[in-house]
Structures are given as structure tokens and as C-alpha cells.
Amino acid sequence: MAIEFSSKSLKYSEFSNFHAAPFVVDGQTWPTVEHFFQAAKFLGDPLQEQIRTAKTPQQAKKLGRTRSPAFRADWETVKESVMEIALKAKFTQNQPLADLLKSTGNTELREKAFWDSYWGTGRNGKGRNRMGHLLQDLRDNL
DSSP states (O other), X not given: OEEEEOTTOSSSGGGSTTSOOOEEETTEEESSHHHHXXXXXXXXXXXXXXXHXXXXXXXXXXXXXXXXXXXXXXXXXXXXXXXXXXXXHHHHSOHHHHXXXXXXXXXXXXXXXXXXXXXXXXXXXXXXXXXXXXXXHHHHHO
């Protein structure tokens, strides 16, 4: 049995990157993991601050999908470590979320993301589910 989650799921939506759970990294407050992740694509560019202060995670995602300016050159090699930093900050700085994550025990976590077969399970349910795996690793270390 697995726990499936998304930003729209009734249970465990807190595991979604869109869940509002502010955290601080390097002295800056981030409203969601989505804000942090999307902004990390544009180091040193003013767009990074626009993403950090976007009103919603949906807006942050839209801004982060622009290709002008270009993503940082090493994005494909650092994106998982960026996600790990954000998830660790979110769950260690928000104790109720850490408790919820730990309460899942050893159950497999699956991000039910129809359009995303990298971070989620994808259209056919057989995606890489990297988000689920990163959350499971974090759970093991909490």
C-alpha cells in the first residue's frame, strides 16, 4: 500500500510543494517549496526575487518556467539537491509537518502528478516519483 498525495488531495496535501509552510534558508523566508525551487533556477537574477515574493505557488511556478533569462547552466545536476534543501527546511522548521511525515512510517509515498513523470508518478503511474523518494529519505532522517 502507498500514500498518494498532491496539492489537491484531501489527505497529505501538506507534502505538496504548493502547501503554504514558510521556512527560512540563508536568511530569506520562502512561502512554499515551489517558490524556493523555481527561484533557484535563476541565481543572481532579479527574477529570483520576483519568484520569492509571488503571491501564490502557481504564480511562482509560472515565473519559474520562463526561459528568459535562461536557467542556470548547472540546473539539471543541482535540481534534486535544491529540492532536498527546501524539503529539509520545510519539514524541520514546521514541527506539525515533520510529525505528519514521520506518522507515515515505512509506507511508500507517491506524488500523484499526472503531467510529471520525473517528480511524480506521471500519466501511467510509473513515473520516477522523485518527490516521493526524497520525502521518504527525509522521513528516515528525521
